[in-house]
Amino acid sequence: MKKLKRSARLVEMTQYLLSRPHRLISLTAFADRYQSAKSSISEDLAIIKEVFEDEGIGELHTLAGAAGGVKFTPKIGLEASLETIQTVCRQLEQPERVLPGGYLFMTDMLGQPELLSELGRMFATAFAGREIDVIMTVETKGIPLAYATAACLNLPVVIVRRDNKVTEGSAVSINYVSGSNKRIQTMSLARRTLREGSRVLIIDDFMKAGGTIQGMMDLLGEFNAKVAGVGVFVESGELGTEERLLEDYVSLAKVTAVDLKSKQTMVIPGNFFK
Amino acid sequence: MKKLKRSARLVEMTQYLLSRPHRLISLTAFADRYQSAKSSISEDLAIIKEVFEDEGIGELHTLAGAAGGVKFTPKIGLEASLETIQTVCRQLEQPERVLPGGYLFMTDMLGQPELLSELGRMFATAFAGREIDVIMTVETKGIPLAYATAACLNLPVVIVRRDNKVTEGSAVSINYVSGSNKRIQTMSLARRTLREGSRVLIIDDFMKAGGTIQGMMDLLGEFNAKVAGVGVFVESGELGTEERLLEDYVSLAKVTAVDLKSKQTMVIPGNFFK
Structure with a gap:
């Protein structure tokens, strides 16, 4: 130069x-x-x-x-984060987002690079002090959040698949029960994507009872890997605490009520702001 | 301030x-x-x-x-791009990457935020002059590349799904034939993720005959959307030109030979460098 x-x-x-x-x-x-x-x-x-x-x-x-x-x-300051998340909450409360089953449509929001970059900085702020080797998510909607966080933390990303594609090589698969609808599902991770003993930050877009995240934790056990933290964009707060499968996580927003008939929803900032 | x-x-x-x-x-x-x-x-x-x-x-x-x-x-300069891609080519040629069917394992490379950011800048350089409204990819491995490109171009991303998840709302599905293995597959895109008449840049990780990308183009037709460009990270150059389903695309690297027995592979810079 x-x-x-x-x-x-x-x-x-x-x-x-x-x-x-x-x-x-x-x-x-x-x-x-x-x-x-x-x-x-x-x-x-x-x-x-x-x-x-x-x-x-x-x-x-x-x-x-x-x-x-x-x-x-x-990092991102608390004030700037809260301002962004308040806007996110108002957007998530739009009645046209309510889908059958009480899910909220948020695919469009997870397609905006600037919002993702801010959300990634929030997770990076929340987990800045932890020792982390790799960020893990499950396809599909958690992927952009995981990468946005990884870019801030300078860490690689591994993606858990819901199938087992030939282009991944040999893989470890587990069955898990999605907590809210009790269906048995499969997830798998390519053998060579994760080293034994890695410290893993799990990032996902949405958590209801936490069955999917519990599944990822079980999968980590198969690799002798450790959970360094769990971050979710939106958590559903409609469940009683006894139904929740995990306690230690960071959420950026929380859905406290969804009325399927009136399509009224209430979304508040998550426990990151507590 | x-x-x-x-x-x-x-x-x-x-x-x-x-x-x-x-x-x-x-x-x-x-x-x-x-x-x-x-x-x-x-x-x-x-x-x-x-x-x-x-x-x-x-x-x-x-x-x-x-x-x-x-x-x-x-943007990224030609010299810096070529240096990165030469390193990528040498990595892709490692014999342990050869998978059954002649695929190359590259999931680990697509998990590195810094490499992705450089690849995104290459696509952003290649398509800087085009009028684009949105970037589209199909799950799963193209997603990080699409977001890396979107971050440089300040554009939203839409993800074509291989299933039709409830959290996406109503969706348009099409069947397509994956060119190289002739299997019929399904892909779908949520109705509300793409506006009619959008100009779309398609980004994917790998292209053999181009069947998957052709499928995305057909799907765009259902939305009256236009293809503004096609960018692939790695193209397979093992096919004759007559087998290739599309002509107008940008590739960053090209696999010219895979020998399944000896696990010897040859990978060269793609047509972006021509």
Whole structure:
């Protein structure tokens, strides 16, 4: 890279950090990249840090010492999150979203890259402190959420399939009971996608009783993998606590009531905001 | 937002533009946001533009006049793309990737957010000039590629399902023949996910004869929607041209030979590089 002026270097460093979240970059690497003294780099990083933290973009952590460097952790502020989720709740309450069985249509919302990116930053904020090796979801609608979160946390994604496709190689399959409708279903994960002992963050779009997520946890057991956390976009709060299969999860929104006749729904912010 | 110093403003403007691709932002909006004169904003934009274009991050287009403003178009340079794809080709040639039927295991690669982001930028570069309303893919493995492309182009994604789930509402289904193995399969798209007359970019992970993509095109016909382009990550070049169902597509990599016995594969850069 050609030597840049101070102002251009700030622009380049900003984009460099933003596209490499959760990755330690040494001051030496920056100094080499920009052919500048470490002291100048440190000054630039201080400016970037202040803007990122003031504007709720994320945190910039500096680790001192020979193995030290700087790491960008994408975050989103509580206020900005709540504003987004309030809008999401109002959208989810639109009567035309009520589907047979009391489900809510939300496929369109999970197709919006900017909303997904914000939701991903919320999950990344919720799970920033956990030790995670990989993010897992089950096809289909959880996939974009899992990737949006993975992009913020710089982690790979594995997708649990509801079939067993030839292009996945050998796979482990389990049967599970979807908690709310009591149907037995199958899910499978390709052998070579998950290492033994991995710490796994489970992300999904919707949770009623939690049967699907419980199924993913059982599948993790087959790989000797550990659950590092569970995040769901929308949880259904219509169940009694005794019907809920799991307790420890983060939800961004919660459906508290669906009236199939009047098509009236009530959606409130999830436990992420508690 | 509090008034920022010049250096901090450059950092903030950089992140603001990067997170809002393909969106026109007026100079007035910037001037208000930063409580600065339009002339200062213009100077800052000139610096950002130079860095973005020199470093192959993308283009910054300035539209003059009252309705004018600035628009960031993410792109990736040919050299950087080719370097990434050469690495991808070498990885795809690993003998342990050869699966029964001559398929290549590539699920792990499609689970890496940074690679996906680069592949998305390649598709965004290939289709930057087209008029597109929405990106479409079929579950499952094309989904992350579609979202990575959508994030660069600031477009929504619709996912064609291989089943018809209750949480999608009413849907249009078609049967199609997967070109290479001649099996009849079904795909469906929820009625309310796609507007009539939409211009659609189809993105998928793998194309052999093109039967699945032809199926998506037929489905688009049911919505009176138009195909604005077709992009595939890997195409199989083992077929004769007469077997190929479509001609106009962009591929990033091409499998030219798979030997099931020796597990030797040859993968070369796709027609994006021609």
